[in-house]
Every structure is written in C-alpha cells, then in structure tokens.
Amino acid sequence: MNARDPDLPLQPDDSAAIGAFAARAWDEEIVPALTRYIGIPAKSPMFDADWQQHGHVDQVVREAAAWVESRQVAGLTLEVIRLEGRTPVIFFEVPATKPGSTDTVVLYGHLDKQPEFTGWRSDLGPWTPKYEDGLLYGRGGADDGYAVYASLTAIMALDRQGIPRPRCVGLIEACEESGSFDLPAYLDLLRPRLGDVGLVVCLDSGAGNYDQLWLTTSLRGMVSGVLKVEVLTEGVHSGDASGLVPSSFRILRQVLDRLEDSRTGELLPQSFHCEIPASRIEQAQATAAILKDEVWRRFPWACGADGGATLPTTQEPVQALLNRTWRPTLSVVGVDGFPELKNAGNVLRPYTAFKLSLRLPPLVDGNEAALKLKALLEDNAPYNAKVTFQPDGRAGAYGANGWNAPELSPWLLEALDTASQAHFGAPVGFIGQGGTIPLMSMLQQGFPKAQMMVCGVLGPKSNAHGPNEFLHVPYGKKLTAAVAQVMAACP
Template structure:
C-alpha cells in the first residue's frame, strides 16, 4: 500500500466529505434508548441510521452492500458488507464497530456551544456524538476507501453501527446471533469507540472494566415527620445508607471492601501502565478539571492508571428523596435513594459481584430499616489477547508512517464497551484493535464534547494500515 497515497485520500475525504456530513450528524438528537423511552416514536435513532446509510451508500464503494437491519422491538442496526479486494486471500472477516446513539445533552455547555449545535473551532468539532462515537462509521469507511485508492488490499470487511451502546448494548447479542452466518469467521475486530492519553500517537486499549450498578433505597417512615419531634427517636435513612456504604467502601481511601470485586493485576498490564505513565507524564492527572486545590487520590501516576483500569471503584451517580436546599424544611425524610455505580476489573465475575453486593446491602440492616434494591445491572469487562506478530508489525508501521515515529502505546480503559466482551466470547481466536480519537479531555458524556479532527484523520490512516496487513495475515 502506498502510504502517501493513503494519507492523501484520507485527508481529502475528511476535509471534503466527512466533516460536512459529521457536522449534520451532530445536530441529530439521537439519544440512546435508556435516556429516551420514546425513541421509537421520536425517530431520532432512525434519522441517525439513515444519515449514515445515505452517506456510505453515496461513497460508491465497489461491491458494498448497505443494509438497515431491524429485529422486532429492538433498536436498528446499520450493516455494511464490503467484499475483499480482488485476489486477496481469505483471512477471515474484519469486523469494524461503532455506534450512532448518544448520551444525554446535560447542561453547562460553554458559551456558543451546545449538544446539538455543531461548531468547528481550532481543529475541534464540538457537539454530542462527534467523538463518541459518530465519527467511527465515517473513519471505517474512509479507511477501506484509502486502502483501495493506495493500491493496498483488504479482506472482507463488515461494518456494524449499532444504536444502543450508551444503554449497555442490550440488543446487540440478538443481532450478533441473527447475523452469525453472515459474519462468518471473524479474525479481526476494529473498534473506534476508545482513545488514549494524548493525541501524539496511536493508543491501543488492552482492557476494559466491567460494571455493576444498583439503586439502593433505605426507608424508615411511611411519611416524613417533623425533624425536631422525630430525630433521636426515628433513625435517619441517610445515616443508615452511610453505614451500608461503609460496608462497601473505605471512605478514607476509596478502597472497595468486597473481595469479590478484586482480581490479581496481571504482570503485563502493570508493566503497560508503567510504560504509559512514562510516555505521557501528567496526562491522566491533567485530563480532569480538578476544582481549586483538589488533588488526585495519589501522586503516583502508575497507581492512578491501575486504579482506573484494574481496581474496583464506586461512584454515587444519583440520589432521590432529597429536596433542593432552598426547599428543605425541618423534616426527617422517609427515605434515601442512592444510585451506586461500581467499575470492576476486566476479569472480575460481574454476576457474582452483583450477588454479593445485594447480599451485603440487605443483610442485618440497622434498626430493621427497609432496604430496597432496584435497577440492578451488571456487565463483563474485557482483557485483550496477545497481539499476533502481523498486527504488532502493522501498528509499528502506522506509528512510523502516520504518527511521525511516535510509538504506539497501550492503555487500560476505565469505562466499558459491552460489545467487546460479547465478541471475545464469540470469536476467541480474533485479534482486537480497540482504538479511537478520544482523549481523556474529549468530554465524552459531559458538556463540551469535542473531536480532535487531526487525530481522527491519523487514526483513520492507522486502521487502513491494519486492514492492509490483515489481508496478508
């Protein structure tokens, strides 16, 4: 493959074709089903699928079949099936993945920006779904086009763009089962829903954390009571909830006390964390807008990386039963509800962890208070298989010819991509390239989400290198 020609094709496609269409995609409020129960009647997910279907069809990739797949009562999925270049050997299917659903808009966007108001400024495309993960379908298609335009080769490529990832991909297992015969033997998985610690190199995600989430409700009264009359007689629901949280987490250190949520950190992943810290010093600390004099939990960046990838954590991400401060009266509240979100190490047993969590919260509750566990959810993590020599060489070539010699690095991602665990179980012999244009400061899921356009172009070129190498694997 002519590297210069591939890079030129990708740059042209991004500037002339992708950015205008991606800008229009950002304006579609395609909320994931978990955030829009009326998604079917709202039609925004369908609009997002149609937008990408029309764009990809318009590319005119020879032999490509573009289809919207719909299973009853499930979110739609866009499937693009591209045959291998003439003469390429059968090395199995390269499955390229992205998603078209989006996180909620949330408030607090900077002046002049908004979730559905695309703004291109200083090489950044702002708007919800720009980086997570609207660009992925464009990048995957452009990589295939670039391989062909540069005289390279690729095996059969199948692009899947789902519309439920931000809701935990509940419909994806059914689609994978439905499409199993059509997918064939998947030997390479490319996922563009990840990223790394800087924009100077290609980052390969080698692990993803699992998750467990529950709503915990502690109820002590059938109705609120005057706090002056009831306090000291009726126990506080908040105090009981705090006691239960102490069973789960050391409030001083943040260490999770449930041993079932811990695993032994593999030596190779610990070594990767050390290499990542050396390659991008300060990246993990500086990625987050710490308030005033707030410090990270430790100054040791290797430990921070391991905390964020191979150790369990707890975040209280929601609460109910509390009035706004200005509305608060002298009332002993009848209940407290907290949404507990745990991130689990990649190889932890998420189902067992959930069972232990529920038992820990409901046994021997102080004062006999009523404890309700609702909205229980869990999902597996993922730990990548060892890289095949051909893939290692392809990543080296991409580093040399696309990233100006900056060596590729690996990272354990603190978030979850349920699709990876599903595919790892389905295709245990496949190689995985989990990468993307996201940086820790790309603001995925929060205000001011933005895509680093130059980095997205280079990630696209790296995928072209991998597809070309896969055809010779």
C-alpha cells in the first residue's frame, strides 16, 4: 500500500487496523516465539558466570534475530554485534517511510533474565511456559523478552497500512539484569549509526493497571553488592564460643543500623535522598486518584499472626507511590554463611554475608552512592571484625543512575493520550517506577533532545523477578498498537 499524506492525522479506521494487526501478530507469531524463549534459561551474567559456555544467552539472541529477519520488512538490515568478552547486542535498522523525516526512533529491550527464585505454583516454573487465560507464565517473557517482537510488529503495523513513520533502530541487549555494564561499550560503538534520535521507546517498564497506556516518568537508581562480616576462620561449637566470640550476624545488624532505621525502613544518610520535584508529586496525586488502594493491595500479602494480612509501610496512596519511586529503600535479597535449617547444628558460624539491593531516588548519583555506602558499612567495624562491602558492577561504575523523564513535547503528550484513547478507551496515565533501567540515563545524557516513551507490560501481580511471573497478552497487544500510533506521530 502506498504511503499516505504524512500530515493527515490517523483516523479511527487506521487505529482499528493497527490494533487488529498487532492482535493477530501476537496470537500467531509473538506468543509462540515467546513460549520458546521462556523455555531457555538465559540468565544474565551476574547470575550465570559461565553464560558463554552454557550458550543460553547466545541462543535467545540468535532466535530473536532470526525472527526479526524472517519478517522480511522492506529495507530492514540486522546485525548481531559481539565485542570480546561481552554479551551480544542485536542492532537492526529500518529506513524512514515519512518524507523529509530526519529523526530516528530507538526501540530498546533486553533478552537476559533474572534467576529462577522459589515459590512457583506447582504447575508452573521459570523455564516451563504456560499460556492460561490470556497470561503467559514463565521467566522473562514480560521482563522483557517480548520487546524485540513487539517493536518490530509496531513497525510492521504501520507499514502494512501505508502509514508514514521515521527511521527506526532496534537496540536489544543481553546484560540489563546485571546493570547493563556491557552496554556503554556498545553505545560508544553504535553512536554514529544511531543518528539524530528524536524518540526512545523502552518497553522494559510497568503499568499501573491494564486499563490504559501508562508512561513511566521516573526510574530509581541502584547500588547492589555483598556485605560480609567475618569473625572466625572456621565454625566453632556455639556452647564453647558464644558469649565470647561476637556473632557475625549481630555485627552485621549493627552495621546495617548505620544505614537503615529498622523500625520504619527509612534510610538514614541524607546523601541517599533527594528533593522530590513538585511536578512528580502532582503526578503521584493524579495517579493515586486512579489506582486508589490498589497501589498497595496488589501485592501478595501473607497473613499475620491474628489472621489478617500483613500491613504495608503506608496505606496512603500518594505516599505509597512516592515511597516506591522517589525515596531510597534497602532490601536484603540473598544470604550466605547459613546452613539449611535441616543441617543447622549448634555451631557459631564464622561469617555472615548479605546481598544488598539499595534503590536510590532518580536524582542521586549511583556511583557516588556506592562509594559512600562502602565507607559507611566498612569503617570502624565493631569488635574490629572484618567487614567488607563489594559492590556489583565494574570498576568506576559501581552504581546505576536513576532517571527523571524530560518534559514532554506537546506532540508526544497528544500522541500518547490519543493512542491510549484509541486502543484502551481511557486517557494515558503517568507513573514513576521503582525499578532501574540504566540505559535511560545513558541515552538521555547522549541524546539530551530526545523524547522518551518508557512503558511496559509489568502491571499488577505480573511479578517480574519473582515466582509466577506472567505477561498479560491482551495488554501487550494494545501496547504494541499504541507504540505504533505514537511512532506515526513522531516528527
């Protein structure tokens, strides 16, 4: 079909055709591809040091690249780029069909996955895909293996209808769940080929509900690493040593008390906080009016001692949104030095180690925070114990920066709302996310004039990184169509 007048706005029939194309592509092509993808344990390098030997990351990259090439999109070129010792990157390019367009749309996603975790439903598993009632269960489908497939489908939806669009570039990495420490080298290599980036579409984020398009307005930064306290060179009889040899666990608790108020969860050092912009507070108020108590009710709370559910840190929706997006929070995500309960004899353990995950407000520098955290935890150790904190990442880049979205251009604000109304029947929503996508900070620094459409399928109960992770396929279909419609509006 010949391209139409690029100045002609999309009509309801156009939106319907885009939506129908996206829905058909998901049913016939994307769900089968993702079903195969979920079955491959392509864990990120941080969780699989032997990823090269195992070959799972290479397999999902090869299969995704083959899928893209098999669509036979006019003018498409694709390259799998491999720098020595680094995870591979898929780079594809499709020329513009909009006359006079000089901007490039960058479509980002990743193919590496979080590890298995425990607690999966008996009929589910991280590498055992299951499609049930519109939900595709398994690790990585929603976070965010679907991105490469949805991105190309959005391009195809426009081309099939003859709707003009800018040049599109796909950038699909395989190190995001490890903090994207391989990505800067690829960005440096590819910068001349990216062109004049006008819009970045990142499909690695979340949604407040499944009823409208959600734009991510901010992302937290992160410092993760291992805090280890050593008191002995080997375990000793607890009856002989306790009361004389200090407990490594007790020392670790004292050290963490420097960082966190254990009663409230508040982070004590003010350097880990930042002032929340007034515009983000206003957006949180508007989002709270939409989501109400679902902001906190959506989590799988355990029953307390009295039979009632565990309570959140706050039940006030605005504060709940700000707590998970603009305030620093510490999580202990792993432990070492403890035997299993069934093997726990009366031995005073020689060391205790915690894997820490410190989420930082969007405007706090991640690397500076990592260095401050290391000094805070290690200095003046109680009992002169050996206390070490080893941040993850590479030298000079121990922490990941957060991201605060630039002000929306009028064209993008209008396009987002129009797309949400067309495909969801509701206005676009705005929400900060508590996760971290290092690429966004990198791209904003490299392309300060680019607009950012950060969104995703991780809505209520989708549970990325945890058990029973699922991809909400009906939402994925509508999101794909909405992305296509926004790209068509890109100048």
